[in-house]
Amino acid sequence: MNLKQALIVAVTLSVVSIVAWEAYWRSQGKIPDLDDDKNLWAVQRAKAEGASTQDVVLLGSSRVLFDIQLNEWEKETGVRPIQLASAGASPLPTFHDIVNNTDFTGTVIVGVTPGLFFSTTFPEASPMSRAQNRVDYYEDRTYAQRLNHWLSLPLQKNLVFVSTSEEGWTDDIDLKSLLNRIDLGNRTGKPEFPPFYAFQYIEEDRNNPMSERTATDTVFANSIKKVWKAIITSNTNPPDKESTTKFFAADAEKFLKRGGNLILLRCPSSGWLKGGEDKFLPRAEFWDYLVKTTNAKAYYYEDYEQFKDLTCPEWSHLSAPDARYFTSELVKIMKADGALSNTKSN
Amino acid sequence: MLFNSLSFVVFLVIVLALYYSKLFNWTNKKRMLLFASYVFYGMWNPPLIILLWISTVVDWITGNKLSTEENQRKRKLWLLLSMFVNLGFLAFFKYRDFLLDNFTTVVNSYGYGYQTQPMDIILPMGISFYTFQTMSYTIDMYLKRTEKAKTFLDFALYVTFFPQLVAGPIVRAGELISQFYEEKRATINQFIWGLFLLTIGLFQKVVLADTLLSDTADSVFGSKSILHGLDAWVGTLAFSGQIFFDFAGYSTCAIGIALMLGIILPDNFRYPYAAIGFSDLWRRWHISLSTWLRDYLYIPLGGSKHGVVRMYSALMITMLLGGLWHGAAWTFVIWGALHGIYLVVERMLKGKIHIKINAFNGILLAFLTYTLVNFTWVFFRAREFSTAMNMITSMLFINGDGEKILQPFEIIKVLALITILFICHWMMRNTSMKAVSEKTSPWVLGIVWAFMFLLIAIAQGSGEQFIYFQF
Structure with missing residues (x-):
């Protein structure tokens, strides 16, 4: 057997x-994108270690991720x-980590999405474990994992076929996701979860604008709304x-005691989702109680004229232009209040 | 560092470039390999390299003493010192919490309110592998079955050689150290064949184990419900495939990488799911461990030379400890016990029933063996004893009304893949990949190779750890 010949055939x-595979997915409208995975998160988390009192840390769920645009801030x-x-x-879990595992005394902005913030403290429950897993990964990540991430970034930024996601979006194109799309019926008798497509792009420092398609294509936005409905209606936990x-x-x-802001x-939020929230x-029962108990500075979007007309295309997050507007205006409001200066004015 | 990671690709390219450059003589190449092996290990957790160093130094000193010491009592003391250090590390890092838990349970069963705080000590990657490897050197030195390593560098490289450091094959001193004495360069055919083996190993791990089988096994064994028989079987079959592809994949990668350096490592798997009976299985599954257990445990316990009762006892003890080697939990002990019972029953039946194996009854017996092996995998995979029992009752279709959690495509995918796996093992039973490849056209081999590479590239995966790293 001629192994050299076999190698030449294999390489060719x-x-x-691989070139054909890459070209095919580009022809289908895919563009290179980063994965918002635990590695990307851990790199940002590491920045909090040496952060100064002037620095700002954003915590919360996807609303803060979509609605606060880092460039505008x-x-x-x-x-x-x-x-x-x-x-x-x-x-x-993330706030607990920042408070207990760092000396950070700058500004922490905590996004309150009521359905997630007030859901539970049970560690195994998804809202807690999703955050805690990232905290744990940051603590435990090996040098090899750091190097893998660093090496994967140029590939992720330039090649479509390597794009995959920790989230497991329906339109991922790795082999497992492609196979998972094959549906030969339902023998479990359980309702099937609606398809959940990626509806944002994320940058290396986790600046995360909504995709233009979500803001302009109503059918696509409706597919995301179906997911919110499925998640919320299937949750029976009070x-x-x-x-x-x-x-x-x-x-x-x-955190406040040590001088943090x-x-x-x-x-x-909008539509059916806002109605449910x-x-x-209700604000008076949950948000107001939280603000009163923690004695923190607090901003509720409905209190500001500038934000009253903002509508979320898929009920839960702002489009990229609206997010840029929201961020700019919010910072102006906070600055006017002196909320961003790190003084004990709480 | 994992073979299925970008960092390893970069690492391997650098090591190969340095190894085949004219920068170093052979001694410096070995130093480079040793340094690279520590980097390979340290990229996971640098402080734990110290354990490797201690193991290396203790067994080097012991080996030197055993090579010159003639006083039998002193020789025994040196051997005991080595075993105390190596098994001490293993006991402390791997079995401490298990022993403490069981001690607490026993003490409290007498009414004491004894409470312990688990230390949650990190388990050094591959500790069971390199501990057994270094111990084999010292025991062989004690028994005068092997020569003393010529230099400390050769010995340290034997303990730490990165391709097989963390998950084997567990190589004997005689098989590896002597290869370091003279300069090694892979021939062009060895290098390409090594690259081919590395591709197959990664294909087994990334595509077959992680992409096609792991999710099914995880959802079945992670379920808190009593499952439908079909779901339980499919989950168990998926795990049987996953663990084979995961572990055989690692061994194949290790053998391929070593071959690219001109170093030959022994086979660790020979199509085990085509085994006819359990003695045959253990000649085909994790061969380097089963021969280690045979040579350093089963035979010293008496083997087959001191009557039937002693032989059966030796078999059971060997398999129980073999189970415990895999993990500090009673489920692993039961896994070992089941294999011990299978081996004992097989030996009892062999004396009474004589079957001439042909193609027809052979495949049926192989299927029967594989079916029985699957029952043992349940205990190996289940984290809780109760989960294992629920799975077994479902597999025996005792739970008529079990929950269905797998979708039709998942079932078809697993059954198809496992059927192909079983048939391939049966067809390859008496041959080898090398022999088959020599009869294959380079075009066909190239196409298969490219197909595997493409699937690895599009499967990607998230760099899942190999299952056997935890052992």
């Missing part, structure tokens, strides 16, 4: 087939925030206001 066919303040919000996650508030308040007290932020997690 591999190059041709930097333009208004000269400081680029450290984006540590995580989609589908409660901010409690909110746990007391435990979550108590958990957060303990860390808030510690804590700001609570309620980002916009108002009904089942």
